[in-house]
Amino acid sequence: MEKVEKANAERYVQLENVDMTFTTKKGAFNALKKINLSIKEGEFISIIGHSGCGKSTVLNLIAGLLQPTEGLLFCAGREISGPGPERAVVFQNHSLLPWLTCFENVYLAVERVFGSRHGSETRESKAQLEARTHAAIELVGLSHSKDKRPNEISGGMKQRVGIARALAMEPKVLLLDEPFGALDALTRANLQDELMKIMAKSGCTAVMVTHDVDEAILLSDRVVMMTNGPSAGIGEILEVNLGRPRARLALAEDSDYNHLRSEVLRFLYERHAQKAA
Amino acid sequence: MTAISISNGAAMANTTSNQVTTKEVASNNEVVAINEVTKQESSHIGLQVRSFFKWILPPMFGILMLLAIWTLISHQTPSLPGPLKTWHSAVELFSDPFYDHGPNDKGVGWNILASLQRVALGFGLAALVGIPMGFIIGRFEFVARMCAPVISLLRPVSPLAWLPIGLLVFKAANPAAIWVIFISAVWPMIINTAVGVSKVPQDYMNVAKVLNLSEWKIVTKILFPFVLPYMMTGVRLSIGVAWLVIVAAEMLTGGVGIGFWVWDEWNNLNVEHIIIAIFVVGIVGLLLEFVLTQIAKRFSYE
Numbered sequence: 001m002e003k004v005e006k007a008n009a010e011r012y013v014q015l016e017n018v019d020m021t022f023t024t025k026k027g028a029f030n031a032l033k034k035i036n037l038s039i040k041e042g043e044f045i046s047i048i049g050h051s052g053c054g055k056s057t058v059l060n061l062i063a064g065l066l067q068p069t070e071g072l073l074f075c076a077g078r079e080i081s082g083p084g085p086e087r088a089v090v091f092q093n094h095s096l097l098p099w100l101t102c103f104e105n106v107y108l109a110v111e112r113v114f115g116s117r118h119g120s121e122t123r124e125s126k127a128q129l130e131a132r133t134h135a136a137i138e139l140v141g142l143s144h145s146k147d148k149r150p151n152e153i154s155g156g157m158k159q160r161v162g163i164a165r166a167l168a169m170e171p172k173v174l175l176l177d178e179p180f181g182a183l184d185a186l187t188r189a190n191l192q193d194e195l196m197k198i199m200a201k202s203g204c205t206a207v208m209v210t211h212d213v214d215e216a217i218l219l220s221d222r223v224v225m226m227t228n229g230p231s232a233g234i235g236e237i238l239e240v241n242l243g244r245p246r247a248r249l250a251l252a253e254d255s256d257y258n259h260l261r262s263e264v265l266r267f268l269y270e271r272h273a274q275k276a277a
Numbered sequence: 278m279t280a281i282s283i284s285n286g287a288a289m290a291n292t293t294s295n296q297v298t299t300k301e302v303a304s305n306n307e308v309v310a311i312n313e314v315t316k317q318e319s320s321h322i323g324l325q326v327r328s329f330f331k332w333i334l335p336p337m338f339g340i341l342m343l344l345a346i347w348t349l350i351s352h353q354t355p356s357l358p359g360p361l362k363t364w365h366s367a368v369e370l371f372s373d374p375f376y377d378h379g380p381n382d383k384g385v386g387w388n389i390l391a392s393l394q395r396v397a398l399g400f401g402l403a404a405l406v407g408i409p410m411g412f413i414i415g416r417f418e419f420v421a422r423m424c425a426p427v428i429s430l431l432r433p434v435s436p437l438a439w440l441p442i443g444l445l446v447f448k449a450a451n452p453a454a455i456w457v458i459f460i461s462a463v464w465p466m467i468i469n470t471a472v473g474v475s476k477v478p479q480d481y482m483n484v485a486k487v488l489n490l491s492e493w494k495i496v497t498k499i500l501f502p503f504v505l506p507y508m509m510t511g512v513r514l515s516i517g518v519a520w521l522v523i524v525a526a527e528m529l530t531g532g533v534g535i536g537f538w539v540w541d542e543w544n545n546l547n548v549e550h551i552i553i554a555i556f557v558v559g560i561v562g563l564l565l566e567f568v569l570t571q572i573a574k575r576f577s578y579e
Contacts, residue, residue: 065483083486095480099502108498112488169488 008077012041012205013062013173018071020057031057033231035071037224039173044199044206046216048264049226050272055209058226059177062207063089076172085113088171092178094162096150102161103146106168107133113169136168137161139198156187163195167202174199176208180215189248192218200245213264217257218246225267235272238263358549366549367556383533389557391533392523395451399458400519406459407466407515408508412500414467415474428467436461436522440529450530457526458519465514473507474500509573516569520562 020032031054039045047055060066061073064083073080075087088109096105110132114124124132137146140160150158159179166174179195180188192215199206199219210216216223223238240260242251251257344360351359358366374386414421439460443453477500485495527536535554542550 063487065486083483083489085487085489087487089483089487091480091483093480095484097481097484097499097502100498108490108494109488112490112494 009041011038011074012043012076013037013039013207014072014074015058015061016072016074018058018061018068018073020054020061020066021069030231031229032061032068033233035234037234039205039207041205042203043222044220045208045222045224046220047207047209047224047226048211048213048216048268049232050228050268051211053226053229054232055226056177059089059175059207059209062173063087063175065089085109085169086172088166088169088174090159090162090166090174090176090179092181094150094155094158096158096161096165098150101147101149102142102153102164103133103137105150105161106136106165109165110136110168132168136164139167140164140194154187156183156191159183159191160194163191163198167198171204174204174206176206178209178211181211188212188215193248195219196244196246213261213268216264217242217260218248218251223260223264225264225272227272236267356548358552363549363552367553370550370553385535385538385553385557388533388535388538389561392527392535393561395455395527395534396458396516396519396523399455400462400516402455403459403462403515403519404466404512407463407511408470411467411470411508411511412474412496412504415471415504416500421471421475428464432464432468436518437525437529440526444530450532454523454526454530454532454534458522461522462515462519465518466508466511469511469514470504470508473504476507477503505576506573509569509576513566513569513573516565517562520558520565524558 015035015037018032018035019030022029022031035058037058047058049055057066061068062075062080064080064087080087096102097108100108107129110129114132115129116123134143134146137143140163142157142160142164145153145157150161153161159182163179180191183191196219208216208219217240220240223240225235225238226232227235238260242254242256242260348359351357370385374384376384377387410424414424436457439457440453443456444450447453447456481499481503482495485499490498523534524536524539527534528540531537531540535558539551539554542548542554
């Protein structure tokens with residue numbers, strides 16, 4: 001029994017021979033070919049690659065928003081058959097509902113996960129649900145603007161709410177789809193630091209899609225580098241053996257860090273350089 | 278080394294003297310600025326007056342032109358009363374809008390209210406049917422494809438073509454008129470609501486999927502707030518059509534109502550009253566539109 005659980009922890013999220021073909025107006029488009037990937041419990045994985053290589057497709061497959069044409073996906077020993085709150089997604093464009101306040105946006109998620117009966121678990125009271133929501137908003141440091149609507153706060157704040165919404169669901173896996181892609185460099189650095197702290201606290205498994213080399217190395221335990229599409233696959237997987245907690249400034253002069261960084265850059269710009277678009 | 282420090286010192290002195298001059302200039306500027314503020318204030322009022330006239334003049338000209346053309350035509354056609362004559366008649370008419378001398382001779386107020394009641398009923402029923410149907414059509418591809426030919430076929434039919442069917446089925450004039458309102462008002466609401474639902478961003482639907490929201494929550498928390506502006510457009514178009522159709526329908530069905538009143542006054546050859554009715558219909562339509570626009574604004578989340 002213990003062995004099975006250990007195996008599950010080693011292969012917490014598992015992609016087996018995953019193929020993804022989209023039917024478009026121009027015919028079938030093979031986006032992903034034979035993707036095999038195992039993610040350990042509590043691990044932070046980044047998927048990096050040129051745009052259009054299908055990295056978001058991998059994320060959407062794990063989220064259950066897409067069904068693979070072939071192959072199997074597992075999460076915590078169960079086959080992924082559709083989207084579910086145990087695999088929370090932080091969307092690139094935050095995807096907050098503009099008619100709800102920040103609090104209400106997070107509450108919607110909390111209410112769904114903890115406000116209804118699941119098997120033997122009892123449903124939580126309204127006060128408990130609100131406490132959870134407050135805690136999640138507190139975690140991303142937005143208590144002061146919890147009653148504001150998304151269009152009244154900055155892009156960085158919106159993304160914080162998006163992260164709070166995802167974390168409030170207490171997911172087994174946190175999926176981040178270019179979470180900071182639309183933010184300016186300073187805000188991005190800030191949020192990366194905060195995300196690192198939050199992930200250290202929660203210890204949950206995370207998969208992040210990014211096109212930012214520094215972001216990938218700074219946050220991850222492993223960086224998955226994808227080859228260019230169509231029929232994209234996993235080119236290389238880079239182990240990031242840097243101790244935690246990681247400090248941005250110290251790393252900038254760290255030789256290991258710079259070595260890893262040049263490894264990724266070499267992969268992206270030498271071996272799999274994108275043809276001029 | 279010393280040379281540098283000296284030159285630095287000179288530079289420092291330079292900047293201080295510069296500061297002094299800027300201060301003087303600043304204080305001079307302040308005086309000028311105060312003068313300018315008073316000037317600006319008076320010119321600001323002038324600007325307001327000017328923009329007010331700019332805003333009010335074109336519509337005023339438009340109405341004056343209408344009155345001029347009307348006067349011109351009434352001079353050419355002796356049977357058509359001019360604006361002044363119509364105005365006097367209107368003053369007399371609206372001095373007692375709610376008299377009741379039997380079923381065929383009621384005040385104009387009663388007639389307007391009767392028409393409004395029919396519109397409210399027909400329009401209300403259309404909203405009750407059209408909005409949920411729009412949601413279902415927008416939400417389910419299958420239903421959309423199923424309804425598309427029926428809607429395309431029935432929508433361009435003139436509302437009055439439905440009147441005989443109404444008379445046949447309901448065997449009474451009043452329900453038939455309401456039926457005509459219903460059938461003409463229902464299409465814009467169905468179509469606009471369906472378009473709104475089909476335009477819900479995939480991102481929001483992905484959120485719904487990831488959160489595993491129930492269909493009820495999807496409707497109340499995502500679809501309804503998003504679709505509301507589209508729906509209100511449909512509602513506004515519908516009420517416009519309904520008010521347009523009521524006059525024609527009542528002309529045919531008779532009874533009490535602004536449409537029938539127009540026909541009645543035509544039979545009496547009271548042309549002033551017909552013109553008054555035209556204005557009344559126009560103004561009531563305008564008010565209905567205005568009220569709905571205000572409601573739509575209240576419900577908009579932006």
